[in-house]
Every structure is written in structure tokens, then in C-alpha cells.
Amino acid sequence: KKLLLIDVDCGVDDAQALMVALAAPNVEILGITCCHGNSTIENICQNVLRVLHVCDRMEIPVYKGASRPLLGNSLHAEGYHGIDGLGDVPDPNAPGLDLLQKEHAVLALLRIASEHAGQVSLVATGPLTNLALAVNMDPTFPKKIKNLFIMGGNMESRGNVTVCGEFNFACDPESACVVLDAFDCPTYIATWEFTCQNYLPWKFHDKWIIQHTRKSEFMRKISAHSMKYTEECNSDPGMDWTMGFVSCDSYAMAAAIDESFVTGSIHCGVSVELSGTLTRGMMVLDTTDKLKKKNKAFVLTKCDLERFKCLMMAALK
Numbered sequence: 001k002k003l004l005l006i007d008v009d010c011g012v013d014d015a016q017a018l019m020v021a022l023a024a025p026n027v028e029i030l031g032i033t034c035c036h037g038n039s040t041i042e043n044i045c046q047n048v049l050r051v052l053h054v055c056d057r058m059e060i061p062v063y064k065g066a067s068r069p070l071l072g073n074s075l076h077a078e079g080y081h082g083i084d085g086l087g088d089v090p091d092p093n094a095p096g097l098d099l100l101q102k103e104h105a106v107l108a109l110l111r112i113a114s115e116h117a118g119q120v121s122l123v124a125t126g127p128l129t130n131l132a133l134a135v136n137m138d139p140t141f142p143k144k145i146k147n148l149f150i151m152g153g154n155m156e157s158r159g160n161v162t163v164c165g166e167f168n169f170a171c172d173p174e175s176a177c178v179v180l181d182a183f184d185c186p187t188y189i190a191t192w193e194f195t196c197q198n199y200l201p202w203k204f205h206d207k208w209i210i211q212h213t214r215k216s217e218f219m220r221k222i223s224a225h226s227m228k229y230t231e232e233c234n235s236d237p238g239m240d241w242t243m244g245f246v247s248c249d250s251y252a253m254a255a256a257i258d259e260s261f262v263t264g265s266i267h268c269g270v271s272v273e274l275s276g277t278l279t280r281g282m283m284v285l286d287t288t289d290k291l292k293k294k295n296k297a298f299v300l301t302k303c304d305l306e307r308f309k310c311l312m313m314a315a316l317k
């Protein structure tokens with residue numbers, strides 16, 4: 001089985017990505033660490049517990065992590081994910097935060113990576129604060145990780161939260177920078193543009209959401225707000241939103257659980273703009289190797305969309 005450690009800022013698409021992993025028969029999830037991002041850290045933790053509850057997987061340990069980026073305050077993506085991060089459809093039977101592990105997420109990342117050194121794939125679908133703190137606390141941490149999968153950044157300077165910034169990187173650019181410099185294991189990045197190019201048609205969405213299962217019913221409820229937002233407010237010219245929707249974080253997860261999913265990538269040095277007035281948080285691809293970075297990343301360009309649909313369908317069965 002593939003051993004996964006998953007770091008999330010559990011909004012709607014993080015929940016979808018988690019459910020993809022929970023349904024994958026070839027995966028063992030060693031722990032889920034929570035990071036600020038789409039909502040407050042408390043809401044993020046609550047959301048992960050709700051996902052595990054609906055999937056009947058409460059045995060998976062959940063850890064509370066960073067409540068803010070290394071600098072400044074967190075951005076919250078309330079427009080898309082709702083104030084609580086999960087579409088504002090509270091569940092009175094949701095498990096309480098007392099079910100979180102007592103250990104801090106960063107310490108859990110360090111401990112679990114040490115216990116399974118060289119065997120763990122790390123999937124990060126939120127701002128990279130927990131990962132950066134782990135690197136700064138123990139510089140040997142990256143060496144213990146087998147593969148790193150990130151949803152974040154952009155490749156054509158198209159932003160979704162600032163002019164040039166994708167949410168996860170723009171939320172904590174310094175952490176993104178620390179992580180991209182520190183990890184020299186194979187690193188796969190699903191950027192904002194990549195996810196938009198590989199949208200799923202609305203026709204698929206309608207089939208996906210009405211599978212008459214507890215999980216699909218949960219997804220229908222929590223994603224209603226974000227799907228409405230997609231239809232009404234999204235004016236990104238890079239994608240025709242009348243054609244379909246994206247589950248950004250699920251692409252990084254699909255890459256982690258199925259090697260055949262990624263069918264094309266650019267292998268190059270990758271960095272993050274930290275000081276531009278318009279471009280802070282923008283991912284920069286060094287395709288001509290000017291920076292001579294030791295660590296190169298695979299920036300995804302192509303994937304097997306049929307395989308993706310299968311993984312997504314299975315997630316709500």
C-alpha cells in the first residue's frame with residue numbers, strides 16, 4: 001500500500017481530495033494535518049472530522065496545525081468555500097474537536113516521517129505553512145519523504161486570489177518558498193491553470209453528485225455553495241465555466257495515488273515571488289535553468305482525465 005500523509009486546509013475541494021484518497025484501495029493514510037487557509041484553523045479541523053465521519057474512517061488521526069502564515073494574516077476563501085469552509089451547511093451531529101489528536105500537526109509530520117522514513121508520500125492541498133515549519137524545525141524532514149504532491153501555484157502568472165497569485169501560494173508565499181527549496185524528492189505540482197485546463201464537465205458533475213449514497217448526499221450539500229459561486233461569479237477568462245467545474249486539490253491527490261494519472265509535465269526549477277507589489281505569491285518557472293536550482297519539480301501539464309473521473313466517482317460510492 002502507498003503510505004500517505006495529507007496536509008489540508010479543508011475546504012470543499014480538499015474534502016473531495018480526501019474522499020478520493022479514502023476510497024482508494026491501494027492507500028493507507030497515516031495522518032491528516034490541518035492548516036489555516038480556506039477558513040480558520042478550527043473550522044478546517046472540524047471539516048476534516050466531518051469528512052472522516054461521513055466516510056466512517058474516524059480511526060485516522062487528525063492534527064491541528066498552523067493558524068496563520070509565517071508573515072501576516074491568513075486569507076480565507078469564503079466566497080467559494082463558505083464561511084465555515086464547507087459550504088455553510090452545519091451538521092448538528094458533527095464530531096467534536098475533542099477528537100483531534102493532542103500532538104501538534106508539525107510534530108506529527110516530523111514523527112510520522114521518521115517512523116516511515118523513505119516510504120511516505122506527502123500530499124499538500126493548502127498553504128504550505130505546516131510543511132515549512134517542519135522543515136525549519138528539522139532540516140532532515142524532507143529527506144524522509146518519498147514523494148511530494150502539491151496543489152498550488154500557477155504557471156502562466158494567472159492568479160485566482162490576486163492578479164498573479166494562486167490561493168495556496170499567495171496565502172503564505174514564504175512557506176511555499178521554503179518548501180520548494182528544501183525538498184529534493186520527486187515533487188509534483190498541480191497548478192491553478194493545470195486544474196482549469198482539466199475541468200470536469202457539468203454532465204459528469206450531475207452524475208457524480210447523485211449516486212444516492214451517504215457520501216454523494218454529503219457532497220451535494222457541501223458543494224452547492226461553491227458550485228453556485230462558480231456559475232455566477234467566476235470570470236476567469238482562462239476557462240469557460242459554463243463547460244464544467246474543477247476540483248483543484250483532487251488532481252494532486254490523484255497524482256499521489258496513481259502513477260499513471262500524470263501523462264505530461266515540465267521538469268524545472270520552481271520558485272515563488274516574495275516581494276513584487278503585484279506579483280507576490282506568484283510561482284515562477286525557471287525553464288531555462290537560470291537559477292541553477294538543485295531541486296527541480298514536475299509541473300503537471302497533462303493527465304488521464306478518464307482515470308480522474310473513475311477516482312472521483314469511486315470517492316462518493
Ligand code: BDR
Nearest residue numbers: 011013077125167168248
Ligand atoms: C486552492 O485554493 C483553495 O481555495 C482550494 O482548496 C485549493 O487548494 C486553489 O487555488
Ligand code: CA
Nearest residue numbers: 009014125126
Ligand atoms: Ca485546499
